[in-house]
């Protein structure tokens with residue numbers, strides 16, 4: 001009976017940046033729970049979409065760059081045309097860049113803020129009207145422990161600030177739309193093994209600092225974030241909203 005609460009039978013789940021990394025793993029988790037998937041990504045070269053098809057999920061891929069201001073609304077419209085509803089929105093697409101603030105130019109700043117903050121806002125803005133109409137909906141934003149603690153040794157003020165914005169957006173939306181039966185939560189992952197954390201040789205020494213700073217002394221696998229996502233996207237978390245669930249191997253305990 002409790003297990004049933006994790007089921008997403010025929011729910012329509014839209015995942016941004018779901019072609020690889022954490023987003024791909026979340027797509028697997030929601031697909032296994034029975035959701036019909038719509039994945040939006042700007043890059044389909046990594047084989048993730050084929051992987052989801054081979055797993056026999058009901059998966060539709062929408063290729064597009066969310067930086068194009070019209071794409072968030074187009075993605076929602078596409079989902080509505082295909083399935084008639086959008087039950088779950090996972091705002092996962094994100095980018096990271098480190099660099100000293102005194103050398104961080106406007107282009108670098110825009111790249112971070114546009115994808116990590118503005119796109120999340122636009123996706124929510126477009127998803128909320130159909131969710132209101134349906135009388136229910138779930139939004140999950142992928143934030144970061146970097147929105148809670150200034151992790152070291154990499155200087156990444158813009159990234160940290162963008163993820164803190166995601167957390168606050170999550171809480172504000174949760175408060176505004178709880179009475180419309182729309183739950184909004186976030187996950188704040190610690191270091192996860194994906195391309196974002198695949199460091200070039202000259203920064204490889206950061207890995208030892210990362211694991212020393214993490215009580216569990218290791219990075220997460222993407223599926224360890226995806227299980228938390230399944231909880232927050234499913235009726236198992238029916239009374240949870242406005243939560244930023246930290247999944248960081250204990251990093252922010254210190």
Ligand SMILES: NC(=O)c1ccc[n+]([C@@H]2O[C@H](COP(=O)([O-])OP(=O)(O)OC[C@H]3O[C@@H](n4cnc5c(N)ncnc54)[C@H](O)[C@@H]3O)[C@@H](O)[C@H]2O)c1
Nearest residue numbers: 017021022041042065066067093094144189191192194196
């Ligand atoms: N990996 C980590 O250690 C870590 C830690 C905390 C938070 N996060 C967050 O998790 C999320 C996923 O990161 P990941 O590590 O899986 O990264 P990743 O680079 O492996 O995957 C990101 C995906 O998003 C897509 N994407 C990025 N910008 C896009 C755009 N403008 N339009 C369409 N698609 C776009 C990419 O093509 C890619 O498929 C991000 O929001 C990231 O900030 C990651």
